Amino acid sequence: MTLHPSLSARLFATDDRRLWWGLGAAALVLLVVIPALNLLPTPGSALHVPNYVVTLLGKYLCYATLALAMDLVWGYCGVLSLGHGAFFALGGYAMGMFMMRSIGARGVYGNAELPDFMVFLNWKELPWYWMGFDQFWFAALMALLVPGALAFVFGWLAFRSRITGVYLSIITQAMTYALMLAFFRNEMGFGGNNGLTDFKDILGFPLAQPSTKLALYLLSALVLGLAFLLVRFVITSKLGRIMMAVRDAESRVRFLGYSPTHVKLFAFTLSAMLAGLAGALYVPQVGIINPSEFSPANSIEIAIWVAVGGRGTLVGAVLGAFAVNGAKTWLTGAAPELWLFLLGALFIAVTLGLPKGLLGLWGQIRRKEVRDA
Amino acid sequence: MLDDSFEVQVDEPAGPGVPAAGSILYLDGVSVSFDGFKALNSLSLILAPGELRTIVGPNGAGKTTMMDVITGKTRPDEGDVLFDQKIDLTQLDESEIANLGIGRKFQKPTVFEHLSVFENLELALKADRGTFATLMFLLKSEHRDRIDATLARIGLADKAVQRAGSLSHGQKQWLEIGMLLMQDQRLLLLDEPVAGMTDSETEATAQLMLDLAKDGTRSLVVVEHDMEFVRALGAKVTVLHEGSVLAEGSLETIQADAKVVEVYLGR
Amino acid sequence: MKFVRAFGAGLLAAASLLPFSSAQAAEDTIKVGVLHSLSGTMAISETTLKDTVLMMVDDINKKGGLLGKKVEAVVVDPASNWPLFAEKARELLEKEKVAAVFGCWTSVSRKSVLPVFEQLNGMLFYPVQYEGEESSRNVFYTGAAPNQQAIPAVDYLMSKDGGEVKRWVLAGTDYVYPRTTNKILEAYLKSKGVKAEDIMINYTPFGHNDWQTIVADIKKFGAAGKKTAVVSTINGDANVPFYKELANQGIKADQIPVVAFSVGEEELAGIDTKNLVGHLAAWNYFMSVKAPENDAFIAQWKGFIKNPKRVTNDPMEATYIGFKMWTQAVQQAGTTNVDAVRQAMYGQKVKNLTGGTAVMNTNHHLSKPVLIGEIQANGQLQTVWKTKDVIKADAWSPYIPESAKLKADWTFPWVCGNCAEPKFKM
Amino acid sequence: MKILILALLAFLACAPARADEFSDAVRALNADNFADKIAAVETLAGLGDGRAATILEAMSDGNLLATKDGAILIQRASGFTDALTQAPASGEGAEPITVNNRLRGALRGAVGRLGLFSPDAELRKRAAESVLTSPTPESAGMMRRALANETVPEVRTLLALALANLDLADEDPARRRAAVAALRDSSDPLSRGRLQAMLENETDSEVRAAAEKAVSEINFRLSLVSIGANIFQGLSLGSVMLLAAIGLAVTFGVMGVINMAHGEMIMLGAYTAFVVQELFRAFLPPGLIGWYLPVAVPVAFVVTFLVGVALERSVIRFLYGRPLETMLATWGISLMLQQLVRSIFGASNREVANPDWMTGGVDLIGGFTLTYNRVVIIIFCMAVLGALAALLRWSSFGLHMRAVTQNRPMASAMGIPTGRIDAATFGLGSGIAGMAGVALSQIGNVSPNLGQGYIVDSFMVVVFGGVGSLWGTLVGALSLGLVNKILEPYAGAMLGKILVLVVIILFIQKRPRGLFALKGRSVES
Numbered sequence A: 001m002t003l004h005p006s007l008s009a010r011l012f013a014t015d016d017r018r019l020w021w022g023l024g025a026a027a028l029v030l031l032v033v034i035p036a037l038n039l040l041p042t043p044g045s046a047l048h049v050p051n052y053v054v055t056l057l058g059k060y061l062c063y064a065t066l067a068l069a070m071d072l073v074w075g076y077c078g079v080l081s082l083g084h085g086a087f088f089a090l091g092g093y094a095m096g097m098f099m100m101r102s103i104g105a106r107g108v109y110g111n112a113e114l115p116d117f118m119v120f121l122n123w124k125e126l127p128w129y130w131m132g133f134d135q136f137w138f139a140a141l142m143a144l145l146v147p148g149a150l151a152f153v154f155g156w157l158a159f160r161s162r163i164t165g166v167y168l169s170i171i172t173q174a175m176t177y178a179l180m181l182a183f184f185r186n187e188m189g190f191g192g193n194n195g196l197t198d199f200k201d202i203l204g205f206p207l208a209q210p211s212t213k214l215a216l217y218l219l220s221a222l223v224l225g226l227a228f229l230l231v232r233f234v235i236t237s238k239l240g241r242i243m244m245a246v247r248d249a250e251s252r253v254r255f256l257g258y259s260p261t262h263v264k265l266f267a268f269t270l271s272a273m274l275a276g277l278a279g280a281l282y283v284p285q286v287g288i289i290n291p292s293e294f295s296p297a298n299s300i301e302i303a304i305w306v307a308v309g310g311r312g313t314l315v316g317a318v319l320g321a322f323a324v325n326g327a328k329t330w331l332t333g334a335a336p337e338l339w340l341f342l343l344g345a346l347f348i349a350v351t352l353g354l355p356k357g358l359l360g361l362w363g364q365i366r367r368k369e370v371r372d373a
Numbered sequence B: 001m002l003d004d005s006f007e008v009q010v011d012e013p014a015g016p017g018v019p020a021a022g023s024i025l026y027l028d029g030v031s032v033s034f035d036g037f038k039a040l041n042s043l044s045l046i047l048a049p050g051e052l053r054t055i056v057g058p059n060g061a062g063k064t065t066m067m068d069v070i071t072g073k074t075r076p077d078e079g080d081v082l083f084d085q086k087i088d089l090t091q092l093d094e095s096e097i098a099n100l101g102i103g104r105k106f107q108k109p110t111v112f113e114h115l116s117v118f119e120n121l122e123l124a125l126k127a128d129r130g131t132f133a134t135l136m137f138l139l140k141s142e143h144r145d146r147i148d149a150t151l152a153r154i155g156l157a158d159k160a161v162q163r164a165g166s167l168s169h170g171q172k173q174w175l176e177i178g179m180l181l182m183q184d185q186r187l188l189l190l191d192e193p194v195a196g197m198t199d200s201e202t203e204a205t206a207q208l209m210l211d212l213a214k215d216g217t218r219s220l221v222v223v224e225h226d227m228e229f230v231r232a233l234g235a236k237v238t239v240l241h242e243g244s245v246l247a248e249g250s251l252e253t254i255q256a257d258a259k260v261v262e263v264y265l266g267r
Numbered sequence C: 001m002k003f004v005r006a007f008g009a010g011l012l013a014a015a016s017l018l019p020f021s022s023a024q025a026a027e028d029t030i031k032v033g034v035l036h037s038l039s040g041t042m043a044i045s046e047t048t049l050k051d052t053v054l055m056m057v058d059d060i061n062k063k064g065g066l067l068g069k070k071v072e073a074v075v076v077d078p079a080s081n082w083p084l085f086a087e088k089a090r091e092l093l094e095k096e097k098v099a100a101v102f103g104c105w106t107s108v109s110r111k112s113v114l115p116v117f118e119q120l121n122g123m124l125f126y127p128v129q130y131e132g133e134e135s136s137r138n139v140f141y142t143g144a145a146p147n148q149q150a151i152p153a154v155d156y157l158m159s160k161d162g163g164e165v166k167r168w169v170l171a172g173t174d175y176v177y178p179r180t181t182n183k184i185l186e187a188y189l190k191s192k193g194v195k196a197e198d199i200m201i202n203y204t205p206f207g208h209n210d211w212q213t214i215v216a217d218i219k220k221f222g223a224a225g226k227k228t229a230v231v232s233t234i235n236g237d238a239n240v241p242f243y244k245e246l247a248n249q250g251i252k253a254d255q256i257p258v259v260a261f262s263v264g265e266e267e268l269a270g271i272d273t274k275n276l277v278g279h280l281a282a283w284n285y286f287m288s289v290k291a292p293e294n295d296a297f298i299a300q301w302k303g304f305i306k307n308p309k310r311v312t313n314d315p316m317e318a319t320y321i322g323f324k325m326w327t328q329a330v331q332q333a334g335t336t337n338v339d340a341v342r343q344a345m346y347g348q349k350v351k352n353l354t355g356g357t358a359v360m361n362t363n364h365h366l367s368k369p370v371l372i373g374e375i376q377a378n379g380q381l382q383t384v385w386k387t388k389d390v391i392k393a394d395a396w397s398p399y400i401p402e403s404a405k406l407k408a409d410w411t412f413p414w415v416c417g418n419c420a421e422p423k424f425k426m
Numbered sequence D: 001m002k003i004l005i006l007a008l009l010a011f012l013a014c015a016p017a018r019a020d021e022f023s024d025a026v027r028a029l030n031a032d033n034f035a036d037k038i039a040a041v042e043t044l045a046g047l048g049d050g051r052a053a054t055i056l057e058a059m060s061d062g063n064l065l066a067t068k069d070g071a072i073l074i075q076r077a078s079g080f081t082d083a084l085t086q087a088p089a090s091g092e093g094a095e096p097i098t099v100n101n102r103l104r105g106a107l108r109g110a111v112g113r114l115g116l117f118s119p120d121a122e123l124r125k126r127a128a129e130s131v132l133t134s135p136t137p138e139s140a141g142m143m144r145r146a147l148a149n150e151t152v153p154e155v156r157t158l159l160a161l162a163l164a165n166l167d168l169a170d171e172d173p174a175r176r177r178a179a180v181a182a183l184r185d186s187s188d189p190l191s192r193g194r195l196q197a198m199l200e201n202e203t204d205s206e207v208r209a210a211a212e213k214a215v216s217e218i219n220f221r222l223s224l225v226s227i228g229a230n231i232f233q234g235l236s237l238g239s240v241m242l243l244a245a246i247g248l249a250v251t252f253g254v255m256g257v258i259n260m261a262h263g264e265m266i267m268l269g270a271y272t273a274f275v276v277q278e279l280f281r282a283f284l285p286p287g288l289i290g291w292y293l294p295v296a297v298p299v300a301f302v303v304t305f306l307v308g309v310a311l312e313r314s315v316i317r318f319l320y321g322r323p324l325e326t327m328l329a330t331w332g333i334s335l336m337l338q339q340l341v342r343s344i345f346g347a348s349n350r351e352v353a354n355p356d357w358m359t360g361g362v363d364l365i366g367g368f369t370l371t372y373n374r375v376v377i378i379i380f381c382m383a384v385l386g387a388l389a390a391l392l393r394w395s396s397f398g399l400h401m402r403a404v405t406q407n408r409p410m411a412s413a414m415g416i417p418t419g420r421i422d423a424a425t426f427g428l429g430s431g432i433a434g435m436a437g438v439a440l441s442q443i444g445n446v447s448p449n450l451g452q453g454y455i456v457d458s459f460m461v462v463v464f465g466g467v468g469s470l471w472g473t474l475v476g477a478l479s480l481g482l483v484n485k486i487l488e489p490y491a492g493a494m495l496g497k498i499l500v501l502v503v504i505i506l507f508i509q510k511r512p513r514g515l516f517a518l519k520g521r522s523v524e525s
Helices: A005-012 A017-039 A051-076 A084-106 A116-120 A136-160 A165-184 A210-236 A238-255 A260-286 A296-309 A314-334 A339-353 A357-372 B002-011 B063-070 B094-100 B117-124 B131-136 B141-153 B169-182 B199-214 B227-233 B251-256 B258-265 C002-020 C043-062 C082-095 C107-120 C150-158 C176-191 C212-222 C236-248 C292-305 C314-333 C338-345 D002-013 D019-028 D034-047 D050-060 D101-115 D121-133 D137-148 D153-167 D173-183 D189-200 D205-254 D262-283 D286-314 D323-345 D372-394 D396-406 D408-413 D418-440 D452-465 D470-510
Strands: B025-034 B037-047 B052-056 B078-083 B102-105 B187-191 B219-223 B236-241 B244-249 C029-035 C070-076 C100-103 C124-126 C139-141 C167-173 C199-204 C228-233 C258-260 C280-283 C349-351 C357-360 C366-368 C371-375 C381-386 C407-409 C416-419 D064-066 D072-075 D080-082 D361-363 D369-371
Touching (some): A017 A051, A051 A084, A051 A314, A051 C082, A084 A136, A238 B094, A296 A314, A314 A339, A314 A357, A339 D323, B037 B078, B037 B244, B063 B187, B063 B219, B141 B169, B199 B219, C043 C236, C043 C314, C082 C107, C100 C107, C100 C314, C107 C124, C107 C176, C150 C371, C167 C176, C167 C212, C176 C199, C212 C228, C212 D470, C236 D372, C314 C338, C314 C349, D019 D034, D050 D064, D101 D121, D121 D153, D153 D173, D173 D189, D173 D205, D262 D286, D369 D372, D372 D418, D372 D470
Parallel strands (some): B102 B187, C100 C124, C124 C139, C167 C199
Antiparallel strands (some): B025 B078, C280 C371, C357 C366, C371 C381, D064 D072
16 A cells, blocks of 8 residues: 555654664565575585575564564553464465365366365365365455454454453453364364365475475565564554553543444454464465464464563564574474473563563663663 | 423433433433442432532542443443433443543543653544544644643643653643543543642642633533632532432532531531 | 573573574484474374384494494474474474484374475385375385274174174264274275164264263164174374273173274273273284284383383384384395385385284385284283284275275386376386 | 072072083183184083082183193182182193183173072172173073072062063064063163164064054153253263362462463372372282272372462462463463473373272163262362362451452551462462362373363363352353253264354353453452
8 A cells, every 4th residue: 555655754763773773684684695595505505594494484484473463462452362373274274275276186086176185075066165265366365354354253242342351362262272173173174183285386386396485485574574564554553552552541542532442353353364364374384284273272372472572562573483483493303302391491481580571681681781881 | 491301301211301401411310339339329410511510529429430420431220311411321332422522530540651641642632533544643733733732731741752651640630631631522520630739739720620611612520529629619519428419509508508517528 | 580581581592593503414323303292292192102213223223223324313392283293304304314204193294294205305104003095105104004904893893703793883083084994984884784874973072081972872872782883093182081981881892892993002001991801902013912023022112111011002013113124125225315215115024023024015005914902901902803914005995986096006117106097108 | 498499499490410511611611712612601501500600700800711731720819720620720821711702791691690590689680680781592591490480579570671672582472562561661772772673573563563652662761861861961071170170260260360380280180199099009908099099189289289389489479460471471381390290200191090989880770870980070079169168268268368369458468478378379279270180080081281181171161150250160160061061962072062162252242251250340440
């Protein structure tokens, strides 16, 4: 959309110039340096970034987008959703369904119309809700609309009846839990426990090829950047300030004539759509989507990323997503027997020692420097 | 007059025929109870447009509950609450009521601690409250001028960029009053506006109240314990007791009233 | 507090940096990956297999290694998280450059790593009984296919010794293995003249722990005057409450026997089997079988795990066979190059722990004997029936019309995992 | 006297067996295929020799062994004895004679039939019950003889029923009609099954009509039974959910700590039960093993109480007023506790046996079994809840606790040691969770993931019931359990659970603070 000049001005105007330098640097590294190091140096050389790191980073980038979405609704609007994994997964399923359809007759049973799991569960024709997913534009649209619609309906019900705090968190958890059980059912026609897998290619580009993976990685990086700008645009608007007001004193906002219901609904729906987008990018990179993505534990982890990075600071959410998942990747390989201890300790340490998250820590260090200087 | 009352009769939901004619706020037979405790007991009160009214009463007399009922926070068990003669407030929620032109200042000053003083006023600023409108909202110079004017009026001009959380109690009171001004509402409900203020601050507040009432476009309901302040306002006084009106009149008359002295001044 | 801060910060700084430091593989070792969940829901079953592989590695190193090099096991924890399985597989193949990977338990974990192995041309040994309907060039399936477990079990129950069962309950957890197995069984039973109303199919969620209603229903179903049996494809975790309810509602094995395909010695070790005596399980291996290889294996295992109480089970044998076959194939090929080893795998023979010889077929599945055992009070399974000879696994079941026409054969002229006709013309 | 005559009759009834015939039959028990073994069992039973019963019982318990040279031994705790001579023998190289289900069935029938002539009425009763479950045509004659000289009415009716079940297949329509008449007021699904089987090829129209009527009557009774069963199952499931949730109702409901480690407290309790059981097995006489459970309950409480207190003092007390932070920290704690247990006890399931007094159940009418462990859990659960309620209401600790949770500063101003109260409260919640773990170890599996299975449901229950209201937790859990079990037969286990969750979500719309919300102005803002 074309921004009113002063709107865009507002978006980029900031008291903290460091932020923009940092973001610029990050963008440079993600969009230029890493791809270059992946393509140019010969494999094995010290500088070379191997393909698996690229796919890994691609995955993290999707998580980071998801964390951003979470930060918008939790960090700024004070709505702790324990169901955001559901929106992520729904977006993923939408994309998965597209890639499933585009396998076509290359499936093991060579059925051009039906995905394999339907063939051997004796499905005769494609269920109606699979219609249209052979079109990319449709799938992409659904990846946004389905989570958005669910969030809108659910949020409307919940916020209208003024369900807040823990109660909201728990029913969002109930939502994702119910969806998980539902998607586990093979009758649902989403592949049950195995979910959607065996993808061949996306838009004709074979997923196995490193170049495709690199492209997906770049796309994820781009989406993360745009998502960041979008969310920042929202939170720097007057609406953003109203969100914070809702977070801090919801009832007071009502007496000012604003409707917290609408504000929350907006944040929740937008956030859900972002989550869906992240999911849609995530699935082609990991090559599988299955109901365990809906599991309540996953949704709780999203909140943890945000908390670890620093709630209510967009950068923190991204940082947290990278830190926690990086730690996971590293520890599950380096200390398979101990990693849960370390991760658990990390969460406790952060909540006790760094109530403002890693970003807070960074802030403290900076203030210290200022004092010492 | 007659057809006025008739008109009201028509729009009024089931309620006794006391005409709300010419009132800005009209409460009749309003009762509220929490777990058996009757906070309001068929309270009736009529406020004329442009009127300044002070309400006094011991703790638990139902002053705050009355405000909750008017502003839609609490639904009355029975009784009518009409704004501007015909709008039934009991059917509306807080934000709708606020948008009708009823502003409220809380007993315990509640401002948005994480926002700056300026931003607090900006949120209060009279403007389209719609979600997308606020998303695309741009602060125009006339807005800025209004905010600056208010800042000056409530004496926080030098604190504009400070986080509201860092203000003193009295300053928060002022800020909240300032937010009321920004909304420029037709009916202002102020719950103990001078609590925790120094005498000079109190005087200034009293002056402010009088200014607001002067031009007759706004009506004010001020709940206050501070008799000096009440006297300074010099307005009609309503005494609440156990959820209903005990006495009404000038400060002198009610101070002469035996019942009042017994339940209230008789400390 | 300060310490905590420092700790948190330090931990994070390290965490965010280290995943990308690629380990330098020492030249004089052969790396094998171990991709079994050590945490999360599947750790219950998979941890044992991790230890089994470590034992085999330890054993071969004691014997002087492979091709004169030491074998080094690279253990990672995919934490019962399917996308993490794919990530870890990629890490093992690309970063650790392992020669082969032993791992996975659930079908979904296998499905999730499959594209990785096919893209990077890795070699996975999958040691668990599964639903079949798959034959990947990069996977060797050493567990049982449905025709090596389900069909023989049903045959036994229909026989005189099995009690001439006429009425069948197919109870399973709602995922692909039970669905497929039950589908095959349904077709098979009908082909044997069982009427539709004599088959009851029931699916339950993962980790289902309230079996009152279902067990009661089974009881009702079994009270129709015909001999009834339950074929259970209930997944590991849900079995304990299932059997406890079974015992408590007084379902005796000689009235309504339950034959399970996912319950082995390891699972039984977690159940009080006093009241389950006589219920059955069908596997390719029982710990109780008296055979020199088995005794040696059990002794070795107990020694390695330093716990005389630990039991052995079928997936462990499958891992054992897979590992042995791989080492033999590597020696035969003289290299760990995946393509060379794959060629050497075909026809590779290893003595079963229960006697007889397992053969790797060109459809990447094994020929193994099938044993049917009854649960004993001591938690062991005692063989009551055994196939005369080894049975060759069908990658594609003849009882599913769509897959009946498919054939898996990775040698010339087929060279294909799922083809209706050969890839090459003679 | 009577008994003597009975015994005598019994003895005459089946002609005294010639010794060698008997010993042949016994040796034949070790035949190399099950068909021959079964034949041997039948003959042996037919001989009506006193020794047969003990031998056959030993065989069905797997205590009958055969040596290389074909001698048959009976294994007892005391040692080995020769089955024929009863003389002590050495079990050198003796292998147990393999038994399979079919053989077991035959054995049970045979032992039963032999029991029919036992002088002990109680034995005869059990024998009659066992033949009732699997009456075989060959046993018909024997049963008639037994019935002829049976005196105890109970046993008579049982035998009559068993015979009726057989007579359904009799050639003589009169007998069949009589049999139908006899079965018509039974509520045994087995009899119904037999009646239905009979109907499939019944020719005599009159008998047919009678049988159909009988079937429909039995069906009606059974449907009533199944409703009752449904309710019991619902209550049982509800009590399990309740038990799992009570602890959370304290740590979360009362203290406002979003305690993600609650499930792990349950898990620790279950493992405590396991450890206590192992200690009993190791150090105490086998006779006492049944007592490990009553002992485990308090032990588990103490253990988890201490763990809870430790957690509260070391982590949670820094987080009061920041409920969401408590969620993150306790999540971390739960991860660590799981891994801790995994590295101590191993990842696989641990066996926690039901004590005998909690095993099995009573067969009520219509094949509905009231299982002891369920009943015990319902009772235990109510006891725990009652005790907790009493503690909160009447004890000074309860008073202090409520004071602290309602108004911390005021409470401390009044000199209540808030810190200690907090610790104790959290410990209490954890302790209750631990006791729940002991109970749940009796119905589920004991693994490091045990807690994860209960945590979500527990939160649902507490929130559905209304945070801070024990009464709400009770009603919430039981109603959810009932709804679940009433839905299950129609919707299936999975859809049932989903529907319950949807119900919760929609219900919260109507009552944003649960079933039993705390009212008043205080909670409004």
